[in-house]
Amino acid sequence: MKLVTAMLAGASVLTAVPAFAAEITINSFGGAYEEAHRKCVIDPFTAETGADVKIVTAYSADAFAQLRAQKDAPQYDVIHFSGGQEIVGAKEGLLAPIDAAKLSNAADLYPFAGAKMAEGEGPAYQIAAIGLLYNSDELSEAPSNWADLMEPALAEGLVLTDISNTYGLFGFLMLNQVAGGDLDNIQPGLDAVKAMLENGAFVVSKSPEIQQAFAQGGTVVAPYASDYAYTLRKAGLPIKFQQGAEGTPASYITANLVAGRDNQDLALKFIDIELSPEAQACFAEALRYTPTNSKTELPDEVAADVAYGEEGVASLLRFDPEVIEANRADWVIEWNKAIAQ
Structure with missing residues (x-):
């Protein structure tokens, strides 16, 4: 205090x-x-x-x-x-x-x-606006759509954040929506994430791990909050923020x-x-x-x-906070099953 x-x-x-x-x-x-x-x-x-x-x-x-x-x-x-x-x-x-x-x-x-x-x-x-953080030195054009993250060509440079992290959850719910799901059905998002991981994407748990991934090279894009793009630039990384055309959680x-x-x-x-x-x-x-x-x-x-x-x-x-609170524990279980496969 x-x-x-x-x-x-x-x-x-x-x-x-x-x-x-x-x-x-x-x-x-x-x-x-x-x-x-x-x-x-x-x-x-x-x-x-x-x-x-x-x-x-x-x-x-x-x-x-x-x-x-x-x-x-x-x-x-x-x-x-x-x-x-x-x-x-x-x-x-x-x-x-x-x-x-x-x-x-x-x-x-x-x-x-x-x-x-x-x-x-x-x-x-x-x-706190959730969008696409990208390496401007590696990508000549900013990824402009959430759907871009589902393209196999981006998968090896894609970092997702675990949904135990609120920003990671919002990013996932946006991907789920783009894939055809909603708050009553997250299976389309889980299927999309499984495909991303099979194509080379990987999952981190905390924001410092996103910084580490960008710093080590190879990572070109990560769905996350706008304020963190600024944090990464202050650390000397060429990271910019882009809103996805389908919406900004x-x-x-x-x-x-x-x-x-x-x-x-x-x-x-x-x-x-x-x-x-x-x-x-x-x-x-x-x-x-x-x-x-x-x-x-x-x-x-x-x-x-x-x-x-x-x-x-x-x-x-804004995804309904009450619905999120009521379902988050179950969603985490399903997410963990999906990313473990």
Whole structure:
């Protein structure tokens, strides 16, 4: 657990916002993400309100478990999820509905990002877009379709990620969809993967193994998240990101208002800053997450790594998190059988 402290911005700030408490509690995801969170949101929030931010470093599943355990006496004011936990949290009454009129940036969000705020599902303030990472030194043209990955000619240079990894799962579900499957039937995707492996593709479990595969040579393409292409380039590898023409699976990162807390005005202010074009441009620059505010402006080199603008976000699709959660364990068993053959 970490605590961000800041000098109060003076009596004038406290006078201007008398309803605001002196501190809010949020979760963040640690490491580089938490560093960006501080720079892009927390520091500007503290400067504007004079309030401190107490950070609990907790990923989505752990944060949601804590929220449930604290149901009668919640400790978080704003809670962030990347796995769709806001859908269940809203249904269980753990999250409070958000009035879009109380957020100055809500009107500028792409419609998908804030569609269910009134039902308690917090807005998406950034997106991890899943597409095709490719070696630009080895491929003269970017692979433009998910179906390209099924071509035998690409198989020996293809790296797939195990579906125990969320990004790997989203990539597989997209391949399954292209192969004719859906969330009720993943067999077409499993058959496609078996064919890829027979033709020379291989499977890794974690993102560092993708980097190793590209660094060792021979790997030319891997379905994965846009932010990781940037990580690989920072490591000196010539890796670029390309959205597949059939669609771009999206992992929503959401900011949610916790029910039952007495400083919701301050919490809403924090969420509003996360939705601002300035904060989202900052996150995109630092980590290459896709902005959800339509007024966010990015330089060309950053825009190339994300799903940017009206055209870029038009192909985003979200596989139902509730269906995924209900079936994931069974899918992993079937996946393991398929890749073992």
